[in-house]
Amino acid sequence: MRLELIHVGMVTTNCYLLTNEETGEAALIDPGDEADRLLACCRGRRLTAVLLTHGHFDHMMAVPKLKEAAGVRVYAPAAEAPLLMDSEENLSGSWQGRPTAFEADVLLQDGEEFDLLGTQARLILTPGHTAGSSCYYLPELGWLFSGDTLFCESYGRVDLPTAMPERIGPSVREKLLVLPQGTRVFPGHGASTDIAYERRYNPLAQGWKEDNAK
Helix, strand or coil, rough: CCCEEEECCCCCCCEEECCCCCCEEEEEHHHHHHHHHHHHCCCEEEEEECCCCCCCHHCCCHHHHHHHCCEEEEEEEEEEHHHHHHCCCCCCCCCCCCCCCCCCEEEECCCCCCCCCCCEEEEEEECCCCCCCCCEEEECEEEEECCCCCCCCECCCCCCCCCHHHHHHHHHHHHHCCCCCCEEECCCCCCCHHHHHHHHHHHHHHHHHHHHHC
16 A cells, blocks of 8 residues: 655645555545645546545545545544534634535444455544544554544644543543554644654653553
8 A cells, every 4th residue: 555645735734645556546534625736646546535534624625626526435434524514613614714514425433444445444533633533543554544633742732613622632542542552643734653652752641551552
């Protein structure tokens, strides 16, 4: 599987392009803006899926044009469906001045597994940054796409619409830090990291139980 990082939008969101080089199929994770540029990056591949970690504008504003141009299926956490449909709450109207609202094609529940370009993927619900913020774990590859839940030595802000400040700590400690320590973490903003490093240096790791580690 080939992985490429594309920075998009006004807050430099990390959009990830995954490609199965054997089949030519591709998927985008968190296409926050610049749909035309993303389509150009996908040229020569068959874009089949878009995965959203949560519903804020900077992670999803390219979706309508991608659907129109490529007919992709959009996967999102079921708990984020209301945010995706509310252009004020998802901040696309108030912050970006481009109201964007849509329904995802596939709404995923916590722990639900699905095929992504020939490899297994699992949605991990990690409320905190938003009520339905989630991560995508690809166990066969040892990759975690953490959206705005887990950053390198940090975590997503908890003062935006639908945030649940009291939940982000448990989400990180109980859902993410228990993953295998070699798991690579690809966040929605900033540098990549890994679970072993975040167990040591993330401020939310305080109180993490070593007994739960893999």
